Amino acid sequence: GGQQPTKAAPAGGNQGGNQGGSQQTGAKQLTFGILLVGPYNDHGWSQAHYDAAQTVAKKLNAKMLYVDKVNPADRPGTTAEQLAEDLVSKGAKVIIFNSDDMKDSALAFAQAHPDIYVIHASGDNAWKEGKDYKNLPNLSNVMGKMIYGKMIAGCAAAMTTQTGKIGYLGPLINDETRRLASSAYLGAKYCWEHYRNKDPKDLKFKVTWIGFWFNIPGVTSDPTQVADDFFNNGYDVVLSGIDTTEALVEAKKFHDQGKKVYAVPYDYRDACEEAPEVCLGVPYFNWVPGYTKLLKSAQDGTWKSTFLWLGPDWNNINDPDTSSIGFEPGDALSDAASDAVTKFETELANGLQLWKGPLKLQDGTLYLKDGQVATDQQIWYLPQLLEGMEGQSVPQK
Amino acid sequence: MSSHEIIIGLAGVLFTAAPIVFATIGETFTERAGVINLSVNGTILLSAMSSFAVAVSTHSIFWGFVAGIVVGMGVALTVAFSSIALKQSQVAVGFVLTLMTRDLAYFLGNPYMGLQGPRVHNWPIPVLSKIPVLGTLLFNFDPLTYFSFILIIAAWWWIFHTRPGLILRAIGERPAAAYVRGAPVNKLRYLYTALGGALVGLAGPTYSLSVKAGWKGTISGLDGIGWIALALTIFGGWDPVRGAFGAYLFALLQWLGLVLQPYMPNIPSQVLQVAPFPLMILTLLFVNIGNTEWVKRTLAGLPPDARRWATRILRWMQVVPPSALGTTFEEE
Amino acid sequence: MKIELRNIHKFFGPVHANNNITLSIPSGSIQGLLGENGAGKSTLMKILSGYLRPDRGEILLDGKPLVLNSPADAIRAGIGMLHQDPLDFPPMKVLDNFMMGYPRGLGLPKREAREALLSLAEQFGFSLDPDAYVDTLTIGERQQLEILRLLWLGAKILIFDEPTTGISAQQKEKLFAALRRLASEGKTIIFVTHKLEEVEVLCDRVAVLRAGKLVGEAYPPYNLDDLVRMMFGKVISKGKRIEIPLGKPVLQVKDLAVEDYRLRIEGVNLEVREGEVIGLAGMEGSGQRHLLRACAGLIRPVGGEIWVDGENMTGKTYHSFLRKGVAYLPADRMKEGLVPGLTLSEHFALAQEQTGFVIDRAAVLKRTEEHIKRFNIRGRPDSTVESLSGGNQQRALLALLRPNLRLILMEHPTRGLDMESAIWVWNTLKERCRQRTAIFFMSSDLEEILHYSDRILVFFGGRVSEPLDARTTTVEQLGQLIGGRGFESQPEAAREVAK
Amino acid sequence: MSKQLERWGFVLLATLVALIFTSFVLVLAGASPVAAYWYILKGSLGSWTKISDVMVAWVPLLLATAGLLVTFAAGQWNIGVEGQIVLGAIFTTWVMRSLQHTNTPAAIVLILAFIAGAFGGAIWSAFAGILKVYGGVNEIFGGLGLDFVAVALILWLIFGPWKRPGIGSMSGTEPFPHRLWLPTIHGTRLSLWALAIGLVSIGVVYFLLTGTYFGLKLKAVGRNPKAAYLMGIPTTKYLMGAFIISGIFAGLAGAVQVTAVYHRLIPAISSGYGWLGLMVSMLINFQAAWAAPVTFFFAALNIGSIQLPIMLKLDSSLSGVLQGALVLSFLLLEGARRRWVKRREEAKNE
Numbered sequence A: 001g002g003q004q005p006t007k008a009a010p011a012g013g014n015q016g017g018n019q020g021g022s023q024q025t026g027a028k029q030l031t032f033g034i035l036l037v038g039p040y041n042d043h044g045w046s047q048a049h050y051d052a053a054q055t056v057a058k059k060l061n062a063k064m065l066y067v068d069k070v071n072p073a074d075r076p077g078t079t080a081e082q083l084a085e086d087l088v089s090k091g092a093k094v095i096i097f098n099s100d101d102m103k104d105s106a107l108a109f110a111q112a113h114p115d116i117y118v119i120h121a122s123g124d125n126a127w128k129e130g131k132d133y134k135n136l137p138n139l140s141n142v143m144g145k146m147i148y149g150k151m152i153a154g155c156a157a158a159m160t161t162q163t164g165k166i167g168y169l170g171p172l173i174n175d176e177t178r179r180l181a182s183s184a185y186l187g188a189k190y191c192w193e194h195y196r197n198k199d200p201k202d203l204k205f206k207v208t209w210i211g212f213w214f215n216i217p218g219v220t221s222d223p224t225q226v227a228d229d230f231f232n233n234g235y236d237v238v239l240s241g242i243d244t245t246e247a248l249v250e251a252k253k254f255h256d257q258g259k260k261v262y263a264v265p266y267d268y269r270d271a272c273e274e275a276p277e278v279c280l281g282v283p284y285f286n287w288v289p290g291y292t293k294l295l296k297s298a299q300d301g302t303w304k305s306t307f308l309w310l311g312p313d314w315n316n317i318n319d320p321d322t323s324s325i326g327f328e329p330g331d332a333l334s335d336a337a338s339d340a341v342t343k344f345e346t347e348l349a350n351g352l353q354l355w356k357g358p359l360k361l362q363d364g365t366l367y368l369k370d371g372q373v374a375t376d377q378q379i380w381y382l383p384q385l386l387e388g389m390e391g392q393s394v395p396q397k
Numbered sequence B: 001m002s003s004h005e006i007i008i009g010l011a012g013v014l015f016t017a018a019p020i021v022f023a024t025i026g027e028t029f030t031e032r033a034g035v036i037n038l039s040v041n042g043t044i045l046l047s048a049m050s051s052f053a054v055a056v057s058t059h060s061i062f063w064g065f066v067a068g069i070v071v072g073m074g075v076a077l078t079v080a081f082s083s084i085a086l087k088q089s090q091v092a093v094g095f096v097l098t099l100m101t102r103d104l105a106y107f108l109g110n111p112y113m114g115l116q117g118p119r120v121h122n123w124p125i126p127v128l129s130k131i132p133v134l135g136t137l138l139f140n141f142d143p144l145t146y147f148s149f150i151l152i153i154a155a156w157w158w159i160f161h162t163r164p165g166l167i168l169r170a171i172g173e174r175p176a177a178a179y180v181r182g183a184p185v186n187k188l189r190y191l192y193t194a195l196g197g198a199l200v201g202l203a204g205p206t207y208s209l210s211v212k213a214g215w216k217g218t219i220s221g222l223d224g225i226g227w228i229a230l231a232l233t234i235f236g237g238w239d240p241v242r243g244a245f246g247a248y249l250f251a252l253l254q255w256l257g258l259v260l261q262p263y264m265p266n267i268p269s270q271v272l273q274v275a276p277f278p279l280m281i282l283t284l285l286f287v288n289i290g291n292t293e294w295v296k297r298t299l300a301g302l303p304p305d306a307r308r309w310a311t312r313i314l315r316w317m318q319v320v321p322p323s324a325l326g327t328t329f330e331e332e
Numbered sequence C: 001m002k003i004e005l006r007n008i009h010k011f012f013g014p015v016h017a018n019n020n021i022t023l024s025i026p027s028g029s030i031q032g033l034l035g036e037n038g039a040g041k042s043t044l045m046k047i048l049s050g051y052l053r054p055d056r057g058e059i060l061l062d063g064k065p066l067v068l069n070s071p072a073d074a075i076r077a078g079i080g081m082l083h084q085d086p087l088d089f090p091p092m093k094v095l096d097n098f099m100m101g102y103p104r105g106l107g108l109p110k111r112e113a114r115e116a117l118l119s120l121a122e123q124f125g126f127s128l129d130p131d132a133y134v135d136t137l138t139i140g141e142r143q144q145l146e147i148l149r150l151l152w153l154g155a156k157i158l159i160f161d162e163p164t165t166g167i168s169a170q171q172k173e174k175l176f177a178a179l180r181r182l183a184s185e186g187k188t189i190i191f192v193t194h195k196l197e198e199v200e201v202l203c204d205r206v207a208v209l210r211a212g213k214l215v216g217e218a219y220p221p222y223n224l225d226d227l228v229r230m231m232f233g234k235v236i237s238k239g240k241r242i243e244i245p246l247g248k249p250v251l252q253v254k255d256l257a258v259e260d261y262r263l264r265i266e267g268v269n270l271e272v273r274e275g276e277v278i279g280l281a282g283m284e285g286s287g288q289r290h291l292l293r294a295c296a297g298l299i300r301p302v303g304g305e306i307w308v309d310g311e312n313m314t315g316k317t318y319h320s321f322l323r324k325g326v327a328y329l330p331a332d333r334m335k336e337g338l339v340p341g342l343t344l345s346e347h348f349a350l351a352q353e354q355t356g357f358v359i360d361r362a363a364v365l366k367r368t369e370e371h372i373k374r375f376n377i378r379g380r381p382d383s384t385v386e387s388l389s390g391g392n393q394q395r396a397l398l399a400l401l402r403p404n405l406r407l408i409l410m411e412h413p414t415r416g417l418d419m420e421s422a423i424w425v426w427n428t429l430k431e432r433c434r435q436r437t438a439i440f441f442m443s444s445d446l447e448e449i450l451h452y453s454d455r456i457l458v459f460f461g462g463r464v465s466e467p468l469d470a471r472t473t474t475v476e477q478l479g480q481l482i483g484g485r486g487f488e489s490q491p492e493a494a495r496e497v498a499k
Numbered sequence D: 001m002s003k004q005l006e007r008w009g010f011v012l013l014a015t016l017v018a019l020i021f022t023s024f025v026l027v028l029a030g031a032s033p034v035a036a037y038w039y040i041l042k043g044s045l046g047s048w049t050k051i052s053d054v055m056v057a058w059v060p061l062l063l064a065t066a067g068l069l070v071t072f073a074a075g076q077w078n079i080g081v082e083g084q085i086v087l088g089a090i091f092t093t094w095v096m097r098s099l100q101h102t103n104t105p106a107a108i109v110l111i112l113a114f115i116a117g118a119f120g121g122a123i124w125s126a127f128a129g130i131l132k133v134y135g136g137v138n139e140i141f142g143g144l145g146l147d148f149v150a151v152a153l154i155l156w157l158i159f160g161p162w163k164r165p166g167i168g169s170m171s172g173t174e175p176f177p178h179r180l181w182l183p184t185i186h187g188t189r190l191s192l193w194a195l196a197i198g199l200v201s202i203g204v205v206y207f208l209l210t211g212t213y214f215g216l217k218l219k220a221v222g223r224n225p226k227a228a229y230l231m232g233i234p235t236t237k238y239l240m241g242a243f244i245i246s247g248i249f250a251g252l253a254g255a256v257q258v259t260a261v262y263h264r265l266i267p268a269i270s271s272g273y274g275w276l277g278l279m280v281s282m283l284i285n286f287q288a289a290w291a292a293p294v295t296f297f298f299a300a301l302n303i304g305s306i307q308l309p310i311m312l313k314l315d316s317s318l319s320g321v322l323q324g325a326l327v328l329s330f331l332l333l334e335g336a337r338r339r340w341v342k343r344r345e346e347a348k349n350e
């Protein structure tokens, strides 16, 4: 069975990392395949997985196969199972599905192939305590506790904003995206309140959803317009929650016009490269620890169906081997702000809980009583945005 | 929303609409000459990709734009050639090209995914940009947006107020008649298709080097723009000014879609985004329904006065496409 | 200017449209060009005006060889042509049409053009409103516009391809006056026609084409019989009128009113009886087509009633008329009559009352072959209709008509046919009349109307004359009426609806 | 005989040209054409599973094409077909959703679902038809507009009313219970039922267009509506008929996608088969007889091209390039051929 996610998260991360790091004994070569939902070089979500998988492959001297753009739009008439089987036919013993979108395929595949280990990144079917537990010994989930990354990002934003207005460029509305936007807000609010000693009421935190993970002309809102709109209306920091980097690109545009605006990309450690001069830093996933742990266990036969929700390695959240969530400070982050961010990180490391009552949901209903700490379930399945955030909470019916 | 925010928003609309204006006016020229170039959607993607790739590898925005324009011309000329020289259906060829150039863009653009490229800078116009409202609304853009303004006027003037413009309308209306008046019909068709293609091609870099700087492959968010431009060409009744108006309307609705999001939680966000299309269909309905048999018959059934009025209104709404649109003309 | 054509050849696929034609035309003269349909007249003129390139042969102007690669070259050389069907821009304004083709400058020479137009019009006694839309003009006025345009561009050689088809008597007189005047100014005029009497009154000399060859030239005074012989290779006569006893009424039109945005016809009263043939005369666009189409249910009348075999069909659609045995034959065969791309047998499959769902190919083929034989169509069951010759297309169209119809409505039943085909067509039609079918047709060929119809309706600017008895009417009277004489109130009124 | 030979020579040449062009593109991308084509071939026909996967993609494409051939016969560019597939899928899903937790026998549910799918496609197509026939709106743009509306509709349903408990996501709606999946041949994803529907459909269309009065009249209407009307053919009825039939097949394609391929509704449910179908129709010059093999070939390209990223790190949009190049080279060479023939005849006359 899976470990208790709450403590498993950081701890698991470390162990996985250390083991992977220390033991380099060449067990018989393992072949694993990874299915990437987007292009392997998207400078975002998929590339983060791709790079990690390659690192791990080297570490365990395993062979890696991959297919990218695994989505029905890019690969008409194919399903992830089908592609997974193709990889199996090429010798893969472990298959990584890297997106929530492959949920059903991952399950179906795991059921159909009990002899193949299945790792589904961002899913909850292996989570005993989850709403959606399926008892499949060959299926494990791994996910990063991006809530921490987003909190830190929020803090960076709060420490930087001059106008006290922070924009959040959201994709579509669901549990995950709500959770992350809210985490960013909590981080921002905390630093605003405790480090800048300002009244939370003066902090505007607005979420605009474009309706999808990227722009589809004539169907979604145009993220470029959303970002421009934020900057034009005095939001001087925009946090991005979508797959593409409009926030950063547009921030640079305004910056070049002499405006003091900043952006925080998402997902991928080197994302800032696209416009360092406006990048406050990026909260990113580092899939190395998780993948190492699971692939290792597959390799030496100690595989157990687990649900890993891995957090940062608080000793060094940017440690490539041990920290599943990191925050890479950007060039645009002032020294003062960067100190504050570091301070915030240490506080979190020392057990600061922001998902802790009193917290209300956007519509004013109570979410956490005073002093109550949210369970992972409560966080994972967050029903609304939090009180104090602007923007839609639930998709329209 | 404060009036300031609205003005800035509107300026943003003018800015984001620029490439659509280019494509629409380009297609307007092409179709005025009697050629329908259906490849716009793919062309924009391919030219966006190529110009980004070139700009990145040459570190020169200029060459980027050149590349985009050349691609646009190339594709357009393929349509013209296969129609004029090979007598193939313009719709068919254009359609194939729109799909093929799209996949070409994705295939060849793969290495350039997510790279950081150069970007056109803003050129606030010295004095004018300081004028309170108008300054922000009209004089604080990058050169492309200014060019889009100029293009609208220029195209309108060219088509309706010059001798070559008269001939342009002629070859799209009745090539044989233009030909006996000494117009080199097919030469001109090549010329205007190339010009139109160049403008469509210009839309590409306008995206990848300005409005949506960068290349993100399938998620660049450009797939579909070309179809919109094609629709706007009809929407505008082959008149650059009306076409441009359509483009602005489209961008405006997109913008409203997001600023109104918080104010109308009960309306799906897709509604306003997709609104331009039903709107377009509706316009097409209005401008065409006058020509349909059943309407004529029903009109005849009406009492005289009602009939007169209805006829007047319908004739007023009608836009008549260039009669020779999509046909080929054989010079001996 | 003196023109010489030397050994001109032109092919269209199988057709040798111009076969070694050599002809020279002195300046200041009006040269006539005669020939039956399809003789090659238009082709030759299109070559002279640079619209077509000859496959062989050369053109000399004042002795100097002249290479025409496009109409542009011809215009530069001072050669201008009025095409058989006016090649202008109906949806545009008169002034735009006038300026179109003006060779120089970026801007539009609006002012000069307007002045030039008005003064030229004045000289020739034409009246043209520069701001009117061309689609509101009569064919005659459109011709006038073209003439003025060419003169403005300084044409010295003017070619007129059958300019008198469908223009009014007065307009014809105006036109001839203009032509004479131009000739006297030293311009060279070429006048294409197949009407002998026009040659007689107008031309200083005439050349005759037959089947693409130049078969001879003639000078006044002309011997008409010779000309006819040259044109047709033999003297052809329509034969004498065929009289057929009339039966009971088929079509009754009561106080009918039809209108479109250009034209309004009203107060038409008429009764067509079994075996009767009614001809509609009038220049193009005077309303004949409207009446015909209304009687077939193709246009819905705005007033009055239409009865077929005692049933009130007012406002019904063509298909319900068809069911009552009313058939419509359009003038433009390839546009409205036949389906390009489909073969003859496919057409016959479509034409008949279909039996069942699946096509019985054998049966269809059999019937097709019968018809091809009976209507001697030059073509095979599997030949597509567009590959047929004009006359054969017309034959096919007639062959497609269902048996035992009550009423046949026709636009220009013999347009584009040579005399023999035309006669043959009418014989088959009269055959149907004997089987008590009524015929209602429009034509711009007065001879045809007078010769084949029992009664005649004359249209002018939307107004309709009382039915005339064909036996007692002469070509002259008809011409007068078509020209608007004898129609009381002034002609232009009819077009007010348009503006 | 020699005509046959000429025909095949032409096909060969056109294909060759397309391959050369694509090879050039490959070289441009620094890849070996031979390897690329080899892996595509291997990845599509290399094993029975592969072949069955190709067939899975083949069926909906075949259906879409079958429908398009009908509208093309009537001279209509039914670009709305994408949207019609989507609507077919939506209606299918709607029936499945409302019956999945009842104890209605699977067979009944599936039959109803397919009927609903056909119906959904038909309505959407009928919209385009009505706009064209009664509103004079060019079917290309009417259809296009409706395509966009359909996409918005499906996204709204998936992220709104039909979102799965908790997360609404690109992965689409909650999958249907296994019993409602169209039964497949053991060990493959291929459903004989779907295959049968596809083959029967193209057969029906072939028969309809070549053997019946309906088809002949449709052709007449398509080539010359005025003449057709004067011949007594109820033009508007036939046009609408064409649109509706076409919509039915498109709707079935959507139903297959939902019941046999994805077992749920996903945003990209149409998989671009509409566009691809239009390409195929052009390539086969609208001759139903060729539809089956050519659609199979296109499906094979789509499936085979998956090997490109795996084996060669190439983007698989290459298959689209190749497909486009094929159609284009056929169109252009056909034009060139006609021109050449004409020249030759003119030469004869001299």
Ligand SMILES: Nc1ncnc2c1ncn2[C@@H]1O[C@H](COP(=O)(O)OP(=O)(O)OP(=O)(O)O)[C@@H](O)[C@H]1O
Pocket (backbone or CB within 6 Å): C012, C013, C015, C017, C035, C036, C037, C038, C039, C040, C041, C042, C043, C044, C084, C194, C416
């Ligand atoms: N574009 C064309 N393609 C094929 N054949 C043509 C073409 N134009 C003319 N022809 C054929 O060439 C021959 C001469 O045609 P032309 O128009 O010169 O005859 P015409 O003397 O003007 O007859 P009409 O008195 O009816 O105008 C006819 O057989 C005609 O069918």
Ligand SMILES: Nc1ncnc2c1ncn2[C@@H]1O[C@H](COP(=O)(O)OP(=O)(O)OP(=O)(O)O)[C@@H](O)[C@H]1O
Pocket (backbone or CB within 6 Å): C012, C013, C014, C015, C037, C038, C386, C387, C388, C389, C390, C391, C392, C416, C417, C418, C421
């Ligand atoms: N526009 C055309 N396109 C293709 N072929 C044509 C065309 N016009 C004529 N032809 C060919 O030229 C041949 C002669 O056609 P044309 O119309 O000149 O006959 P014609 O000499 O006028 O005899 P008819 O009196 O029957 O019209 C026809 O058999 C036809 O195949």
Ligand SMILES: [Mg+2]
Pocket (backbone or CB within 6 Å): C037, C038, C389, C390, C391, C416, C417
């Ligand atoms: Mg003829």
Ligand SMILES: [Mg+2]
Pocket (backbone or CB within 6 Å): C041, C042, C043, C084, C161
């Ligand atoms: Mg002629």
